[in-house]
Amino acid sequence: MGHWQVSWGGQGTNTVSSDLRPWVIVERFDGRPGTPLVGMSVSTFDVRAQQWKQTWVDNQGGYLDFTGGWQDDRMILQHDAERDGPLDPFRS
Secondary structure: OEEEEEEOOOEEEEEEEEEEOOOEEEEEEEOOOOOOOEEEEEEEEEOOOOEEEEEEEEOOOOEEEEEEEEEOOEEEEEEEEEOOOOEEEEEO
16 A cells, blocks of 8 residues: 556556455546546455456446456556457456
8 A cells, every 4th residue: 555656658546445355345536637547446346156256336436346366476457448359358
């Protein structure tokens, strides 16, 4: 949990907090002024499914849903994106 300056060719900020410990993590991203993208995610551990689930939304109408968990000391979340054809896995 914390607050970071992030860069990718532009600069922005990312803030992560555990609002309902230990089950809910909230992330807030602000890419301004380098990009107009501002978004947030809410992640929760689904006890019944025994996996993490994350929902991402942003100010440009973006919506993504991820599922996953810990693998080799890293959190791996995956989203199956539907394009022109079969599902295309996207990992975060």
